[in-house]
Amino acid sequence: MKHLYVAAALATAISPAFAGERWLVYAGGDKPSRLFVVVDETYLDAVPFADKTYKLETITILENAKAPDWVSSNMIIDCGRNTLEEKLIQISPRGGKLTTAPDQPAQPPKNAVGEALIAFACDMGPKDSAKRLAARKADQRERGWMYLGPLTTADVGDLAWNSMWSDGKRPASTPRSAAELEREMASLNARREKALAEANALAGQTVQNEKAEAERFAQAQEPLRRLEKRRKREYAPVRRALEPWIGQPEAELLRVWGAPTKTEDRSGQRIVSYYQRVVDTVYAPTQGCPAGQSPQPVNGMDKPLVCAPMPGPVSWERVSECTAHFELHGGVIVDYVTQGAKAQYEQPPCSRVFGKTD
Template identity: 65%
Template sequence: MKQGYAIAIAGAAAMLASPALAGERWLVYTGGEKPGRIFVVVDETYLDAVPFTEKTYKLETITVLENAKAPDWVSSNMIIDCDRNTLEEKLIQVSPRGGKLTTAPDQPAKQPTNAVGEALIAFACDMGPKNSEQRLAARKTDLTDRGWMYMGPVTTSDVTDLAWNSMWTDGKRPASTPRSAAELEREMESLNARRQKALAEAQAIAGEVVEADKRDQQRTAAIMAETEANGAIAKARKRREPAAVVRALEAWVTHGEAELVGSWGPPTSFEDRAGTRFLRYYKTGVMLGPDPSQGCGAGNMYVPDPNSKNGGMMCVAGGPPRSETPIECTASFELRGGMIVDYATKGTEVTYSWGGNGCAQLFGK
């Protein structure tokens, strides 16, 4: 940007400053060849980070066009992704040379294809991360070497006047159908309403994302708590139950009621209690004691051999019958939501020198 242009624009901007829908405008690009020159201004007021993104900023632009066959000016919202070096254009408003504002379709994110796109990305990625104090300092700094100049609080109408009165003084402003101040104000109010609606929708979506994140965190916390609780239950179960029972029944944990009933048949009894269901299976049997005749034949038994000097044993007739102990056991499966979460056994406690108990005999493996 030439120094003379910068001084002229700064002076004109100071005279045109208007509070009506005026933003903190920056000139970020001016160039092209007559009669196709353009004048690009951005509004710092709406330069902000896009929620839930990394190094992505929203930038509002106004582009004034010199060519009589082109619109008077075009405004849009740019979504600038500094990491990907892309710009996405939304809420595009087109102001013909006379007549009402029209709209144009949103444009997808893409790499810059000209100097204007490069200038917009450079400005957004430099100014976007700055806080209010740093931006205030930037306004007071001469940045014309970068092609930027702070213009102050000027309106869209002021911007178009500045382009023709300060930059394109060697050309003739194309004729346009005049519009009253009231019409222009209504159009700008409509533009501002669209902008505010888009902002509200973005904030609503952001709020939904926040709530979804909270729900995900709550679900994660609940799953972690349940996992921890299930781990404690499993440890307690393995301490409580005989090893043979654990080997036989542990695989049923996390399986459904239908699977268990399909394999074991209907339960002996069941109970529903506070959202928890219990299925109980009862079995009886007989536990045999040590076999006194083992190795001697039925009806015999081992006794010390009186003729043995080395403590030998001998087999004699009249051995006692093998003991038989009635046993019983109930295996109780606890289900929540139709899924087995725990089990417990309770039954006859019979212990021999070789180990074992009633539940291990009836349900174990």
């Protein structure tokens, strides 16, 4: 903890030119193989099309003289799966040109450094700019984190040796020229942009594939969805008569039903409609009496009923009207709906026109 206070004091004195917003997230290990790990908040962002996944740029300063001076990489942190994937790994030897290392696949953390990176990314990644600013001002040292401010890579190395490892001797290194550093940074930026473009393209393709699969599933479920709606919308006699027409071609419908009352084409679908009207005669119930008669109290209310002529009409016409609309896609019937007013004494609608009894 004492070393963190020293690091904080020294970090405020470093020039911010060409620097990223650095956080110390891990400082540990045993001498002479201690590690000083910082991340750049500038590049901490959500990975497109991925849930609870963030990208994080890291720099690790290594104390051991036989190890590289520093190693940088891009981490893809999946907070849902608790994994980290390392990409764009660059190794800076203690003299000479930068080298690269193969990308590492997503895997659970293997050590305290991996655990620290996941904890930081999953805590800070979802925060907006205001909350991140508040986090910078807060004392995070109990968590092993500390906001260092705008530091360059060289500044980070100096900070590690001047604050955390002041009890050791910094290994000699051959500094690279400004031109070499510029070329190396240009190469890093090109690799970063290429990797980001590839990741975005892959994520975009994944989203498109998932969308296409969802559409295929929805299409497969569409007949069942329509059937369920018909069960709620149409009465059983109508369904028994019209359900066999699902999947039949339009030509067969026209052959059996004849010319339609109306046709309509709209938005890739075709509606073929048939209007029918049924008229029949309904006779008043005679309750065992001869036609035109019914039991009546002709001899008084306290006497047995006898058959007598009905005082009102003995029969009348009953009119039932209904329209069946068939919906066709690609020349095949995929659905139907009936529409008609309820006729007197008739339940349910359209049953007498198009319905079929058991």
